[in-house]
Amino acid sequence: MLVTSKRYGKVFYLTESTAMKMIGTKSKGTIQNAIKKLIDCGFIEYVRKGEVDRARSREKGRPCFKPNKYKLLIDQPADSEKSIETAGDKDVVDIAYLLCTEDEIKTYVKRREFENRWAR
Numbered sequence: 323m324l325v326t327s328k329r330y331g332k333v334f335y336l337t338e339s340t341a342m343k344m345i346g347t348k349s350k351g352t353i354q355n356a357i358k359k360l361i362d363c364g365f366i367e368y369v370r371k372g373e374v375d376r377a378r379s380r381e382k383g384r385p386c387f388k389p390n391k392y393k394l395l396i397d398q399p400a401d402s403e404k405s406i407e408t409a410g411d412k413d414v415v416d417i418a419y420l421l422c423t424e425d426e427i428k429t430y431v432k433r434r435e436f437e438n439r440w441a442r
Contacts (some may be wrong), residue, residue, distance in 0.1 A: 323366065323402045325410075333369055335389040345414055346439070357392075366392045416441055 325344070341353045360366045361372050370391035378386040406420050417429055419442065431440050 323360070323392065324392070327392075329414050332394045333391060334394075335370075335391045337389045363397050366394055 323341075325336075326336050326340075330400070338353050341357075342348060345352075345356075347353070349426055350401065357366075361368070368390060370383045372390075373388045375386045406417065406422055408420075409419060410438060412420075418440070423442070427440055428436055
């Protein structure tokens, strides 16, 4: 979401399919849970959620929704906070290892997922 907000501004849209590709998962539940946690922690908020796209719905003959819009609620990191600058050449795993130790990552990632994707 930070990458998307840097491209499009503090208010941006992000589809579930794009988010799944960005973090390398095929689970919509994972994306929905992550977004819920970000909202609960106060990092983002909904600007638009669950709005029906009437034109596409009429065209397809079933309800179609517009992508949710989010607003980023965090500013630049404080001097005392750990931060990094990165270009587009790093993925989520590389960035996590720059910010966290392996033990910290293990506390947030399930064992099988860690062994399959996160282990170094």
